[in-house]
Amino acid sequence: MRCPKVKRLLSRYSDGELKGCPASEAIEQHLKACSGCRAELGSMLSAKNLVSSQERIKLKDGFLGRLKDRLRPQPEIVRLRWVLDAGDLARRIIPVPAFFIAVVMILLFGQLRKTQELPGGDIDILNIYADPIAAFEADYF
Amino acid sequence: MSNLMDMHKDDDCLIGLFLSGDESGFDMLVKKYQDYVANVAYSLLGQGHSRHTDDIAQDVFISVYKNLRSFKKESKFSTWLYRITVNVTYNYLKRASRYVSYDEAGINDVPATASDPGRSRAEQQLVRQAIESLPFKHRTVIVLKEIEGLPYKEIASILKCSIGTVESRLFRARCILKARLSHLIKKEGCV
Numbered sequence: 001m002r003c004p005k006v007k008r009l010l011s012r013y014s015d016g017e018l019k020g021c022p023a024s025e026a027i028e029q030h031l032k033a034c035s036g037c038r039a040e041l042g043s044m045l046s047a048k049n050l051v052s053s054q055e056r057i058k059l060k061d062g063f064l065g066r067l068k069d070r071l072r073p074q075p076e077i078v079r080l081r082w083v084l085d086a087g088d089l090a091r092r093i094i095p096v097p098a099f100f101i102a103v104v105m106i107l108l109f110g111q112l113r114k115t116q117e118l119p120g121g122d123i124d125i126l127n128i129y130a131d132p133i134a135a136f137e138a139d140y141f
Numbered sequence: 142m143s144n145l146m147d148m149h150k151d152d153d154c155l156i157g158l159f160l161s162g163d164e165s166g167f168d169m170l171v172k173k174y175q176d177y178v179a180n181v182a183y184s185l186l187g188q189g190h191s192r193h194t195d196d197i198a199q200d201v202f203i204s205v206y207k208n209l210r211s212f213k214k215e216s217k218f219s220t221w222l223y224r225i226t227v228n229v230t231y232n233y234l235k236r237a238s239r240y241v242s243y244d245e246a247g248i249n250d251v252p253a254t255a256s257d258p259g260r261s262r263a264e265q266q267l268v269r270q271a272i273e274s275l276p277f278k279h280r281t282v283i284v285l286k287e288i289e290g291l292p293y294k295e296i297a298s299i300l301k302c303s304i305g306t307v308e309s310r311l312f313r314a315r316c317i318l319k320a321r322l323s324h325l326i327k328k329e330g331c332v
Contacts (some may be wrong), residue, residue, distance in 0.1 A: 011312045015286065017293055046326040047319050050268050051287040056176075057183045059195060064171050067199050071206060 001026040006037050014044050152218040159209060167209070171202055174219070177289070178202070178226050184284040185230045187273035188266075190237060200229050216298050223289075223299045227281055234277070264325060271321040279314035282307055 006027055009018065018024040031038050155173075158166030175198060182197040204225050212221060272280060278300075285296045297304045319326065 008312070011315055012293075012308055015293070015311075017308075043319055043326050044315060047315055047322060048287060050264075050322055050325055051272065051283060051318065052290075054184065054268060054272070054288055055265055056180050056288075057194065059175055059179045059198060063175050063195070063198065064168060066195070067171060067202050070199055070203060 001030050003030075003034060003037055006030050006034070007040055010037070010041055010044055014041065014048060153214070156209060156212070156218065167206060170205070170218075174222055175202075177219075178222065181223060181226045181284060181289060182230050184272065184288050185227070185277070185280060186234070188269060189273075190234065193233065197226075197230055197233055200233075201226050204229060217295075220295055220298050223285065223291075224301075227299065231277060267325060268322065271318050274321065275314055275317060279310050279317070282310040283314045283318070286311060 001023075009023060009027060012018050013024065013027050018027070031041065152170070155166040155170050159170070160166075178201050179194050179198045182201070183191055183194045186194060186197065201222070205222065208225075212218070272283060275283060281300065282296060285291045285299065286293075291299075293304050293307050296307045300307070
């Protein structure tokens, strides 16, 4: 077995996942002869050792009690649940009609701009004050 | 971990007890696994969020409480529990990354640790930072393998991926860790 293949398998080898495989013996044979791969294995084992000796934590006393408190239904929340549910439902349902109302409004608004007729003739009501003469005619005739 | 392996024989009894309406079954499951869950969450969270370990552990067991009836026993209970822990922690970090900066945590709020007396606090911090710098999927594999000591097959089952994927993620994660901790590794080699 050559160095690149051994280096690729070293991770599995160091985890003992190759036990009983022919590859395991081949790696051991290679390691006896190759100082580079031995060094590679040494640094991998050191890294493993550094990580596996990381601090382990212990939860504060009374974890089960705190968990039980959270699992116990809160009376006020139960009483107000219908409000929360209604709010959630409204949040889900309102956007749909709101979207259609917005589309209809935009269409109507566009139509209004195009076809709005005033007593003074085909004057755009929205731009009426942009043109002082048109505004005068609209007001007085 | 070997204790965990031995204890999993009783899990079915405890689950059965809970499903029959006896809450003490759930209580015993919590007592049995709370530190495993907390350690996985703590290692995955990183220094910036470690003060939320207790909350995450509670969220995990709340999820277990709500979903235990739908647990199909296709895998061991511990595998299922680890999967929930990884998912809850991932979701928390995803949410937190939108709203919270990583450097806001107070060091005083970190849970009590039982560290290796032979290793200095600064070294522990360096290793922790190196683990934290890994992408989440690589970090998960490293934590489950090196800290929890699980075999490749179980890690693959927890993460719902192939053993080959676990292997390649571990290989990559170790390459990154070796590069980041090279000075500590040299020191380790000299000792």
